[in-house]
Amino acid sequence: MEERLLHPADGNSTSRQFGGAAPFFVGLVVALIFGWWAFPGLLFSEQEQPINFSHKVHIQDAEMECSACHYFREDGTFAGLPTTESCAECHSDEPLGEDPEEARFIKEYVETGKEVKWHVYQAQPDNVFFSHAAHSMESCNSCHDFTETELCSQCHIDVANMDKAPTYYENKLTKYSKQTMKMWQCERCHAHPEHYGVTRSSNACFVCHK
Amino acid sequence: MAVDRRGFLKFVAGATTGVLATPVPWKLLDDASIWTQNWSWIPRNVDGENSYVSTISKLCPSAAGMKVRLVGERPVRVLPDDNHPLSMGGITALAAAEVQLMYSPSRVKRPLKHAGDGAYVAISWEEAEKMLKENLRRAGSKVAYVSGDETGTINELLSAMAKESGSDDFYVMPSEIQPAALAFANMNGKGQLGYDIENSDYVFAIGANILESWGTVLRNRAAFKKSHPAAEKPTVKFVYAGPVQNNTAAGADEWLPAKSGAEAIVAMGIANLLIKSGASVNAPDFAEFKALAAMYTPQKVAALAGVAPARLKAITAELSKAQRPIVLTGSEFGQGTGVATVLAGTAVNMLLGSFGREGGVKALPLAPKVIASGMDRSESAQKDLVAYLSRISAGKVPMPRAMVFYEANPVYGLPQPAAMAKVMDKVPFRVAFTSFLDETAKACDLILPTPLGLERFDDVETPYGIGQAFYGLARPVAPCVIDGKPAADVLLSVAGQLNMDLGFATFEEILQAKAEAAGADWESLMEGEFFTSNAVAEQSGLRLAAGVIGKALAAAPKAAKLSIAPVQKLNIGTPNTAIPPYNNKTIRRWELQKNEMYVAMNGATARELGVMKHERIKLSNSSGSIQARVNIFEGVMPNTIAVLMGFGHTAFDEFSKGKGENVMELLTVGYEAGTGQSVWNVAGVNVSKA
Numbered sequence: 001m002e003e004r005l006l007h008p009a010d011g012n013s014t015s016r017q018f019g020g021a022a023p024f025f026v027g028l029v030v031a032l033i034f035g036w037w038a039f040p041g042l043l044f045s046e047q048e049q050p051i052n053f054s055h056k057v058h059i060q061d062a063e064m065e066c067s068a069c070h071y072f073r074e075d076g077t078f079a080g081l082p083t084t085e086s087c088a089e090c091h092s093d094e095p096l097g098e099d100p101e102e103a104r105f106i107k108e109y110v111e112t113g114k115e116v117k118w119h120v121y122q123a124q125p126d127n128v129f130f131s132h133a134a135h136s137m138e139s140c141n142s143c144h145d146f147t148e149t150e151l152c153s154q155c156h157i158d159v160a161n162m163d164k165a166p167t168y169y170e171n172k173l174t175k176y177s178k179q180t181m182k183m184w185q186c187e188r189c190h191a192h193p194e195h196y197g198v199t200r201s202s203n204a205c206f207v208c209h210k
Numbered sequence: 211m212a213v214d215r216r217g218f219l220k221f222v223a224g225a226t227t228g229v230l231a232t233p234v235p236w237k238l239l240d241d242a243s244i245w246t247q248n249w250s251w252i253p254r255n256v257d258g259e260n261s262y263v264s265t266i267s268k269l270c271p272s273a274a275g276m277k278v279r280l281v282g283e284r285p286v287r288v289l290p291d292d293n294h295p296l297s298m299g300g301i302t303a304l305a306a307a308e309v310q311l312m313y314s315p316s317r318v319k320r321p322l323k324h325a326g327d328g329a330y331v332a333i334s335w336e337e338a339e340k341m342l343k344e345n346l347r348r349a350g351s352k353v354a355y356v357s358g359d360e361t362g363t364i365n366e367l368l369s370a371m372a373k374e375s376g377s378d379d380f381y382v383m384p385s386e387i388q389p390a391a392l393a394f395a396n397m398n399g400k401g402q403l404g405y406d407i408e409n410s411d412y413v414f415a416i417g418a419n420i421l422e423s424w425g426t427v428l429r430n431r432a433a434f435k436k437s438h439p440a441a442e443k444p445t446v447k448f449v450y451a452g453p454v455q456n457n458t459a460a461g462a463d464e465w466l467p468a469k470s471g472a473e474a475i476v477a478m479g480i481a482n483l484l485i486k487s488g489a490s491v492n493a494p495d496f497a498e499f500k501a502l503a504a505m506y507t508p509q510k511v512a513a514l515a516g517v518a519p520a521r522l523k524a525i526t527a528e529l530s531k532a533q534r535p536i537v538l539t540g541s542e543f544g545q546g547t548g549v550a551t552v553l554a555g556t557a558v559n560m561l562l563g564s565f566g567r568e569g570g571v572k573a574l575p576l577a578p579k580v581i582a583s584g585m586d587r588s589e590s591a592q593k594d595l596v597a598y599l600s601r602i603s604a605g606k607v608p609m610p611r612a613m614v615f616y617e618a619n620p621v622y623g624l625p626q627p628a629a630m631a632k633v634m635d636k637v638p639f640r641v642a643f644t645s646f647l648d649e650t651a652k653a654c655d656l657i658l659p660t661p662l663g664l665e666r667f668d669d670v671e672t673p674y675g676i677g678q679a680f681y682g683l684a685r686p687v688a689p690c691v692i693d694g695k696p697a698a699d700v701l702l703s704v705a706g707q708l709n710m711d712l713g714f715a716t717f718e719e720i721l722q723a724k725a726e727a728a729g730a731d732w733e734s735l736m737e738g739e740f741f742t743s744n745a746v747a748e749q750s751g752l753r754l755a756a757g758v759i760g761k762a763l764a765a766a767p768k769a770a771k772l773s774i775a776p777v778q779k780l781n782i783g784t785p786n787t788a789i790p791p792y793n794n795k796t797i798r799r800w801e802l803q804k805n806e807m808y809v810a811m812n813g814a815t816a817r818e819l820g821v822m823k824h825e826r827i828k829l830s831n832s833s834g835s836i837q838a839r840v841n842i843f844e845g846v847m848p849n850t851i852a853v854l855m856g857f858g859h860t861a862f863d864e865f866s867k868g869k870g871e872n873v874m875e876l877l878t879v880g881y882e883a884g885t886g887q888s889v890w891n892v893a894g895v896n897v898s899k900a
Contacts, residue, residue: 023217027224028231035232043237077260125247126255174244182240 044169044178050116051109052101055159066148066160078132081118084109119168121157121179129210139199155181258282263687264291264738266670267305268663269787270780271385271544272296272427273361273673274305275740278664278687285309285664285688295680295742296673298432303781307790308664312691314791316646316863318659320693330657335695341656343704345639349612351376354637356595358383358618358786361670363724364698366584367712368616371701373583374710379610380585381595383618383785384545384888386424387674391591392887393552394573396755401573401747402587403556405538406677408433409569412532414525416451416555417473417547418540421458423778425538425675434461447532449525451476451517452542453775454810454852455845466525467847470775471892472515473539473547474763476522477554478503479511480537481561483526489561491754499557499756502763514769516847534569535562543776543855546625546890548882550762557754566746573747574672574679577728580720581712587671596624596879596888599633612639616697617660621649622859623785625877625890626833643697648786649861659694661686666696669721671728681728682740683721761884770894772815774829774851776873782856788866789856800841801854807870810843810852818849819897828900829853831893834875837900851895 058064069082088110095102109116124130140151149160157166157179169178189195190203201207213221229235258281267274267288275294279287288308290301311317321338322330333341346353353375355368360382369380382388390403407413407420407430418424421431437446438461450462451473459465468476482503490496508519529535539555541547556571564570579586585593599620601607613634624630631653634640642651643658651657660666668684698717705712714720725732730741781796783789789797800808809829811819821827825840829851836858846852857870877890 021220023213023220024224024227027221027226028228029224031225031228032232035229035234039232039234039237043241073260075260075262079259080257083259125244126253127247171241171244173238173241175248176244 043172045172047119047168047170049119049165049168051105052099053165054099054163055165056161056163057097057099059160066152072133076133081120084113084115119170119177121166121168121177122155122181123177124180125176127210128208130208134201143194143198155185256282256284258284262289263685264294265664265687266294266296266682266684267302267308268359268362268668268670268684269308269311269784270302270304271360271423271784272302272425272780273670274300274302274428275682276301276305276308278309280687283688285312295429295678295740296426296670296676296682297428300428300431300435302428303793303796304783304787304790307787307792308662310792311645311787311790312662312664312688314646314863316648316788316861316866317692318644318647318651318657318694320659322657324655324657335693335700338656338658339700339704339707342641342658342700343707345612345641345656346375346614346704347708349375349610349639352608352611353377353614354379354381354598354610354612355614355616356381356383356618356620357616359616360385360387361673363580363669363671363720364616364717365590366579366581366586366724367698367701367717367720368584368614369590370581370584370712371614371705371710373585374705374712375708377610379598380590381593381598382590383620383623384594384596385674386418386540386544386547387591388594389547389549389887390552390674391588392549392885393556393755395588395592396549396553396753396758396885397556398751398753399573399747399749401575402672402674403552404572404574404672404677404679405536405675406569406572407536407538408436408677410446410534410536411569412447412449412529412535413538414449414451414529414535415458415462415538415540416468416476417542417551418538419452419456419458419542419544419778420450420538420675421461422456422780423544424458424540426673427780429676447528453773453847453850454542454777455843456542456777457779459845464525465845466517466521469514469516469769469847470542470773470850471547471766471889472769473541474550474554474759474766475506475511475515476517477537477539477551477558478506478759478763479508479515479517479522480526480529481554481558482506483508483523484530484558484561487526487530489530491557491560493560493752493754495753495756499754499759502756502760503557529558529562534564534567536564536570537562541891543778543891546877546888548762548889548891549885549887550759550882553755553759557756557759560754565752566749572677573749574676575743575745575747576679577671577681577724580723580727581714583712594886594888595620596630596890597881597886599624599630600879600888603629603633610637612641613637615640615642615644615650615654617644617786619644619648619650619785621653622861622872623874625874625879625888627872627874628834643700644786645694646787647861648788649859652861658697658700659692660697661690661692661694664688665690665694667718667721669724671724679728679743679745680740681725681730681735683725683735685736685738758884762882765883767880767892769892772819772849772851772895772897774809774853774873774876774893774895775846776855776877777852778855782854783866784856788859788862789869791863791865794865800843802857802870803839805868805870807838807854807857808841809838809854810841810846811850812844812846812848813842814848815846815850816840816842821897821899826900828898829876829895830898831876831878831895833878833893836871836873836875838871851897 195201262277275297277289277291292299372380438444448462449464450459451466451468453470537558559571621631640654641656642654644651663684781793853873858872859866
């Protein structure tokens, strides 16, 4: 029977075989790989949009502006996503292009009058009040020199040149989007002293949490 | 290569160190906190497109024009309507709460019948209609209808049902409209008195609480706002005479303290001074009026109304100098005033040349009635509910066998409510058409839930106080959230079963006919437009009714040593709505604390009574008593105690029930000599420490 010794007399111990700092570093590397590489994949589930929407086709080929669909109403509220009814102003009976997704959109949504349950990359919880009207070209460009795309992409994914709608990552724990902005991201502007001086974009709780 | 215990622990230490250097713990902590936002009781927004529907509040007595904001199909908020002639960009605290009131915990959700053991039993609409029909049939001509709606055509339907059964007993809950209608009838006038405040250059409100409870409050406020630009000199002078520095007095350029119920005396004092300076009226009884007015010298007015003679003279001089002055008379708490008050005020307007002139008093044409057997506005406005109940109590008229209450809450809202409720209690069958489980509903045998103004079709015709004829529709902006039916539809169905021929099958047909009679276009009304007209009713042989004023003032009761002055504030609600939940926040610290209300008196009165601020007192007189704490406020006349209205509900919800006490308990009903109209704007009171 093998003799198990805590302190082998021959000095040729197992700790010397797998000894010193090696286990520590193995653990460290495993954790770093898990934390930085595997964990995000485990935390988020990948979901595709119900219909593929090409912003590129609409902007480059159809020469539309972002504001053709994502516009402000007369009362100052932001329209957000267009309804099926507004899409049907162009996509009604016959598909305009050859993309099978467009044909599917007409068949499944326009003809049935159903709304598309788009995944919103930037959706915020209900306890956050965000007004697009206060974050407009007019207010931000009083100092900056943003283009519309630059301003929007401060928070949103820049989809203008994308042919495929980006994958939506849903946090399995919170059920919110991966792109949902966190308080610190809002505070990049709101906590900036110069912003407060110019736009009165106070960092007080009630500015966003109503 | 074997891993021993030490190696394993080193591995764990390394892994732990490594994990701390990755997003894992921080991200999980962050996510855990975000996850807490998903707890099931946290309210969720439901997205939808914004839209706005223009309509009129049927809950606010000032008939506020408003815009309702909808998200998808759900109403979420009431906003002011800049283009509406009844609001002109303003909103009242009551109209603003309309959406919230749809979900009030005190709403009646389904038809209820009061069982013998006092419990409420839910019944079906079929059963409810059957019960209503059978009881109305049994009651025959011994039926009375009471309405809480002052401006709606439903009153024609209710009065027609009374008439068809052989009864004359249709009454509207008391307000400013009854004394005004009786006064104008006494003057031989036709139409409804209207006041063109917007175009006036000097507004003198005697009692009439024009920025809070008198007339179309929002329209009055818009006129006040326009003439009082911020940081600039006012273009129109507003003067208020009354016992308390209420909201109107606080806004006015000048507050003239005058005793509660002494409005007619102040007006007669001014008439006297005007006549002395040469003013006259082309009326058959002017000489009689002149002789009567001569009795109201500044000294007498000072003695009876507490107005300083110099200030009365100064205001009269200013009125004479003004180009388009207007005098408004009424009760400082919106009810209980006598016919003589309106008559004296109208006489002053005539002496000033303000009758029938822009910026003055007008006689507005009212649309003719559309249900042949119903009562028209001026006919129904002259009916006196308080007098009727008193006559029943005295055995002078027979007790009805059935009473129908339509959105009216007399058990809470009438003077001497306990005595009035006692009379109604003896009626064998009582039915309430109501949205809320109010005091009257709780005293009824059958409770029928009505949709609120935001959930039904209804109309508003020329509210009292407005300076031009008006007609508009209240439109349903949302589906009814309870199992309610519009009262008009239920009544039309029951009328049909009782073989009454009202000439209409649906309420919509009645409204269409009314719109046409008013001169409005139905299609545009349905799109949210409204009808206004500057036409006036032709008059001939207008009198001052000096005899009526003389009799009323000669027999007026002498003011008590210590009197109460009720104060109405719209944010504290009406008998029909109680205090809307959000509005509890707007009640001030020295108005209500928890369940205890405060009454206000000035320092001198408090010293004389030997009471201190916050001290608990009992106010009592022959009608009843209430308890309250003392607040010292120098904006109250000496020997006067200001008491807020709207407290002391025994029904509704946790936001209203048991909060303070009901000032109506102290208001004693008297009858005006010469007209017989019930009055309760003067009440003496005794104070003792509680």
